Amino acid sequence: MRTAEFVTASILILLGGVVIFDAVRLGVGWGTDGPRSGFFPFWLALIMVIACGIIILQAFWRSSREVFVTREQLGPVLQVLWPAAAMVLLMRFVGLYVASALYIGFYMRWVGRHSWFAVVMLSVAIPVITFLTFELWFLVPMPKGPLEAWLGY
Numbered sequence: 001m002r003t004a005e006f007v008t009a010s011i012l013i014l015l016g017g018v019v020i021f022d023a024v025r026l027g028v029g030w031g032t033d034g035p036r037s038g039f040f041p042f043w044l045a046l047i048m049v050i051a052c053g054i055i056i057l058q059a060f061w062r063s064s065r066e067v068f069v070t071r072e073q074l075g076p077v078l079q080v081l082w083p084a085a086a087m088v089l090l091m092r093f094v095g096l097y098v099a100s101a102l103y104i105g106f107y108m109r110w111v112g113r114h115s116w117f118a119v120v121m122l123s124v125a126i127p128v129i130t131f132l133t134f135e136l137w138f139l140v141p142m143p144k145g146p147l148e149a150w151l152g153y
Contacts (some may be wrong), residue, residue: 004068005059009052016052019045085106095145097127 023038023045024140030036069077087103094102105123134140135153144153 002059002062005055009055009059012052013049013056016045016049020049079111083110091143091145091146095132095148096143098145098147100127100130 019041023042027036028038028042030039056073083103083106087099090102091099101123104126105119108119108122109116131142131148134142144148
């Protein structure tokens with residue numbers, strides 16, 4: 001188990017270092033109109049690097065005889081991994097909002113065993129609210145597919 005923790009934390013420290021480096025390039029200070037572009041990424045990456053450093057220290061203090069993951073523990077992880085991977089692949093063809101609706105609906109029904117009413121309501125409402133928030137309020141374009149093009153976006 002120590003090896004898995006050490007490798008994972010080391011990779012995340014490396015990625016955090018890349019984010020910190022780029023955030024410093026963008027500016028981590030406070031400008032006249034508020035925080036500069038790198039302010040929040042810098043602090044989030046720094047927190048992640050510190051947390052991963054703590055994980056590495058804890059990994060050295062623990063016994064290495066523990067099993068990293070058992071077959072029973074792997075099942076729930078794969079229940080999250082496969083639908084999420086499918087959503088990412090599907091997003092390229094149908095856009096973020098349709099892929100999100102399908103993911104939420106599939107996950108709620110398959111894992112959560114929620115009623116069809118709740119599945120339909122939330123899998124439609126959440127992407128619509130997200131669309132309104134990002135596209136109309138924040139004016140941040142997100143990946144769109146044929147549905148959004150058909151609707152004029």
